[in-house]
Amino acid sequence: MRYLIKFSYDGTNFNGYQKQPSCRCVESELENALYHINDHKPTKVVGAGRTDRGVHAICQSAHFDITVDISLYKLKCALNSLLPPDIHVFAVQTVDASFHARYMVKSKIYRYILNCGEYNPLERNYVYQYCRSLDVEKMKIAIQDFVGIHDFKNFASAETVKDNYVREIFNVSIEEDDNKLIFTFVGTGFLKYQVRNMVGTLVKIGNGKLGVDCIQKIFSEDSLRKHVMTIKSEGLYLVDIQY
């Protein structure tokens, strides 16, 4: 039986979503829990995508196959009782055996939260404490340049080697909430560091280090990727996966 789960996690104490040797990561916590539920059989969990170290998830998705007979309610309870307190499964459903949590993603929503006001120790792991003012109007104009189908190579991690860096962004926004800026990106998918690099570039536009038209220039001119700044991970949230 194939199951789709939706879960949230606090990325602060994880070395990212993806399994890595001798690191605390979300994927291994899920697989450890399922090993116990699925009659001590190793159980592969296929996530909708990776998140980096320190990045949070409000709604991440994954699928897995288990052979034990268990109700959805009991599976949810069993998972949450075996998972650590910084991961929580909030929805469990059965899906067709052809369902695939990564290949069938239609869109993903990411959010980045940045504080332009006084440093807040209570939010230091959940909101990037930039603590300076930014020209939000300029950033709101510039962010629109990310919308559409683009080759995002110059906004991806320099280490990323892919056949294809083309992605589509459907929707972007910057909302202001007191001294906080909330950036939202909806797209087909995002390359490693892409959201953090897009926000970092917007911050450099907002503080005057880059011009409001620089995004189009960076898309078309590889030598300009050096201007792209990777902003810290703690303000980044995977908000939803849409199938």
Place this chain on the structure above:
Amino acid sequence: MRYLIKFSYDGTNFNGYQKQPSCRCVESELENALYHINDHKPTKVVGAGRTDRGVHAICQSAHFDITVDISLYKLKCALNSLLPPDIHVFAVQTVDASFHARYMVKSKIYRYILNCGEYNPLERNYVYQYCRSLDVEKMKIAIQDFVGIHDFKNFASAETVKDNYVREIFNVSIEEDDNKLIFTFVGTGFLKYQVRNMVGTLVKIGNGKLGVDCIQKIFSEDSLRKHVMTIKSEGLYLVDIQY
């Protein structure tokens, strides 16, 4: 020169505000920072009051005397550069030598936040994850019984030995925000565990374990203090100190 500082802290990794041997606490962090600023002289910090292990502060206050000549701006910067990331001083002012951060408190505001909805791993250290529904209307009636001048002995920690347990509560409220309940108490001062015990008792009223009239009974009948429940510390915030 006497200074009054206002500061916030994330109580998660502190063993409370007050200095204790071989424990991480807020008071010692402040005194360590001031030792360096004040020419390596031991500098006593007098806080407006204590908070327990795990309790947060949005605005705590303290006074201290230092002999070095330093501007308010530089003192704030020096403190924040020497303090750990979970404490932040957001205001510094000079005060009269007769000012006392504890004796001159007119009122304190405490807030408790409780989640009745799905467990949220991202807020586990900042909002108590109760995750069941409560009869809020009953709690809103009952909480009014805390308003006024009362002997709060039966709502204080059983270990607390004081000459006087009489305190005045000026104002109380319960606000609903999605699935969260936000309890606010404004009063002259609060005994150890008093806010957690008042909220714990309200939760037992909301879940039907205690009657809506039990608060008056507990005030007047010592044998009933066994019904008082101390709720977890992670949802509790010292919100403000008024002089």
